Amino acid sequence: MKVGILGTGMVGATLGSKLVRLGHEVKMGSRSANNEKAVQWAKENGARASFGTFADAAAFGEIVFNCTAGTVSLAALTLAGASNLKQKVLVDVANPLDFPKGMPPTLSVCNSDSLGEQIQRAFPSVKVVKALNTMNCAVMVDPALIPGEHDAFVCGNDKAAKAEVVEILRSFGWKSIIDLGDITAARGTEMVLPIWLRLLSIYQNARFNFKIVK
Amino acid sequence: MKVGILGTGMVGATLGSKLVRLGHEVKMGSRSANNEKAVQWAKENGARASFGTFADAAAFGEIVFNCTAGTVSLAALTLAGASNLKQKVLVDVANPLDFPKGMPPTLSVCNSDSLGEQIQRAFPSVKVVKALNTMNCAVMVDPALIPGEHDAFVCGNDKAAKAEVVEILRSFGWKSIIDLGDITAARGTEMVLPIWLRLLSIYQNARFNFKIVK
Numbered sequence: 001m002k003v004g005i006l007g008t009g010m011v012g013a014t015l016g017s018k019l020v021r022l023g024h025e026v027k028m029g030s031r032s033a034n035n036e037k038a039v040q041w042a043k044e045n046g047a048r049a050s051f052g053t054f055a056d057a058a059a060f061g062e063i064v065f066n067c068t069a070g071t072v073s074l075a076a077l078t079l080a081g082a083s084n085l086k087q088k089v090l091v092d093v094a095n096p097l098d099f100p101k102g103m104p105p106t107l108s109v110c111n112s113d114s115l116g117e118q119i120q121r122a123f124p125s126v127k128v129v130k131a132l133n134t135m136n137c138a139v140m141v142d143p144a145l146i147p148g149e150h151d152a153f154v155c156g157n158d159k160a161a162k163a164e165v166v167e168i169l170r171s172f173g174w175k176s177i178i179d180l181g182d183i184t185a186a187r188g189t190e191m192v193l194p195i196w197l198r199l200l201s202i203y204q205n206a207r208f209n210f211k212i213v214k
Numbered sequence: 215m216k217v218g219i220l221g222t223g224m225v226g227a228t229l230g231s232k233l234v235r236l237g238h239e240v241k242m243g244s245r246s247a248n249n250e251k252a253v254q255w256a257k258e259n260g261a262r263a264s265f266g267t268f269a270d271a272a273a274f275g276e277i278v279f280n281c282t283a284g285t286v287s288l289a290a291l292t293l294a295g296a297s298n299l300k301q302k303v304l305v306d307v308a309n310p311l312d313f314p315k316g317m318p319p320t321l322s323v324c325n326s327d328s329l330g331e332q333i334q335r336a337f338p339s340v341k342v343v344k345a346l347n348t349m350n351c352a353v354m355v356d357p358a359l360i361p362g363e364h365d366a367f368v369c370g371n372d373k374a375a376k377a378e379v380v381e382i383l384r385s386f387g388w389k390s391i392i393d394l395g396d397i398t399a400a401r402g403t404e405m406v407l408p409i410w411l412r413l414l415s416i417y418q419n420a421r422f423n424f425k426i427v428k
Contacts, residue, residue, distance in 0.1 A: 110405075111320045150427040153409075180412050188409030191324075195367075195402030198394050199426060211425040212413060213364040 004029060004061025006054055006076055008037040011093055011137045012067035018141035020045045022171055029057025031079065058084035063091065063164065070096035070115050071108050074122055082123055089127045089161040091168075092116050092186070093140075095193050104197050107190060116186025120157065127161035129154055130186040131169065134196065136206035143173045143209070150209040151176045155185035178212065218243060218275025220268055220290055222251040225307055225351045226281035232355035234259045236385055243271025245293065272298035277305065277378065284310035284329050285322050288336055296337055303341045303375040305382075306330050306400070307354075309407050318411050321404060330400025334371065341375035343368055344400040345383065348410065350420035357387045357423075364423040366391045369399035392426065 005016045005028045016026045027050045028038045038051035050060075058064050058080035068076040073094045077085065096115040098108040109115055116130040131154045132140045139145055143152070152174045156162050166177050180188060192210065200206055219230045219242045230240045241264045242252045252265035264274075272278055272294035282290040287308045291299065310329040312322040323329055330344040345368045346354045353359055357366070366388045370376050380391050394402060406424065414420055 106325045111324055111408075146427055148427055178413075178416075180409070181416065185409070185412050188412045191405040191408050194325075194405050195394070195399070198399050198402045199392075202392075202395065203428070205428075208426050208428045211427045212422055213360055213362055213425045214417070214419075214422040 001025070002060055002062045003027070004057035004059075004064040005067055006057055006064060006080060007067035007069075008035050008041065009067065009069070011140075012065070013037070013041050014137040014141055015065055015067060015093070015132075016041060016049065017045055018172060020048045024048065026050070027052055027057045027060040029054040029080065031076070054080040055084055058088075061088065063089045063168075065091045065093055066119070067093050070094040071098055073115060074118060077119060077123060082125070085123055085126045087125055087127070089129060089158075089164055090119070090123070091132070091165055092119055092128055092130045093132045095133050095190055097193065104194065104201075107193065110187065110191050112187075114184070114186035114190050116155070116183050116190070120183045127156065127158040128183055129156035129158070129161050129165045130183060130189060131165050134189050134192055135209045139207065139209055141172050143175070145207055146209050148211075149176050150211040151178050153178050153180050153185075153189050155180040155183055155189065157182050176211075215239070216274055216276045217241070218271035218273075218278040219281055220271055220278060220294060221281035221283070222249050222255065223281065223283070225354075226279070227251070227255050228351040228355055229279055229281060229307070229346075230255060230263065231259055232386060234262045238262065240264070241266055241271045241274040243268040243294065245290070268294040269298055272302075275302065277303045277382075279305045279307055280333070281307050284308040285312055287329060288332060291333060291337060296339070299337055299340045301339055301341070303343060303372075303378055304333070304337070305346070305379055306333055306342055306344045307346045309347050309404055311407065318408065318415075321407065324401065324405050326401075328398070328400035328404050330369070330397050330404070334397045341370065341372040342397055343370035343372070343375050343379045344397060344403060345379050348403050348406055349423045353421065353423055355386050357389070359421055360423050362425075363390050364425040367394050367399075367403050368392070369394040369397055369403065371396050390425075
């Protein structure tokens with residue numbers, strides 16, 4: 001499959017590399033056509049890895065991952081272009097973390113709205129699926145890093161799009177994937193970030209994840 | 215031990231009854247001295263159970279549980295009286311759930327503040343410990359209702375107060391209790407309510423809880 005990755009940070013690079021290893025063709029997009037980190041990432045990931053602008057990556061992907069910082073995601077997606085994203089599945093991995101006073105961050109949107117919903121409203125023809133925003137990126141692509149069962153969450157308005165994302169998550173090794181319903185559930189998954197960040201500061205280690213025990 | 219319970223709802227009644235069964239003396243407080251639910255609860259719970267005003271319950275308790283609705287907790291605690299609460303451990307079980315548009319609720323405070331912090335600021339001599347606000351009340355007092363390991367969280371500024379609350383939680387059957395640090399971590403535990411409520415609406419059953427898997 002052809003995949004567009006928006007963002008050149010740790011999350012984008014980790015997801016992009018995993019997708020390349022699984023046999024997909026991946027184009028990493030950024031604000032500029034020759035972002036240093038994207039060039040380096042493509043060099044390290046072989047023939048199936050390429051780079052370009054946000055618009056290049058969005059046009060290239062049959063499915064697109066939003067791995068930009070949450071506070072600039074809407075701007076990045078605008079540069080990616082509604083016409084390049086149209087009708088596609090957009091996996092929104094971002095969290096709207098804002099650092100007005102340093103650590104810990106706050107959320108730039110929460111409670112009665114979420115980044116996932118903002119993106120869905122701004123790009124109504126795109127099939128937004130919020131996923132993988134509740135764990136560290138190493139865990140995202142290799143859940144077996146943490147022993148035992150633990151959960152990934154998905155939510156979004158389009159069932160077929162969620163099924164497609166669930167299939168990708170299974171190819172990453174995810175066994176327990178909880179469908180939380182429509183995109184308004186993104187409020188819930190984004191709002192776990194404060195406790196996640198607190199646990200990170202206590203453990204000094206990002207190898208942990210949530211599990212819902214019943 | 216003498217325990218004051220503020221609030222006559224399901225949470226207060228369930229916690230109060232458990233504490234009575236464990237041998238404690240419990241006074242349930244409410245806005246009026248003769249709240250019907252408090253009178254009925256005391257009748258059902260025998261000689262160690264009594265009722266009165268918020269101030270009566272606060273004065274009675276060596277430790278006090280805030281089981282009022284989060285949006286009225288500060289008002290209830292003001293009625294309970296700073297002098298009755300002074301230097302005591304206050305276990306804040308409440309969540310600031312607000313229902314301006316019905317279900318699902320939003321949080322009346324979150325992100326850069328929390329109910330736990332608001333209470334601590336309003337009553338600086340009280341030792342506020344946020345605990346038990348991340349699961350259903352039946353699970354609070356009987357964690358074995360859910361098979362396997364799952365977690366309770368505590369946070370607060372006073373270590374001895376947290377240790378006392380941890381001991382009470384252990385007497386309820388809690389085995390895994392995560393200390394999240396100071397009271398600002400209440401932001402984290404209160405902000406898990408949106409995903410908790412979404413899971414409740416999916417499962418149609420409150421017998422589930424969070425576990426942090428490492």
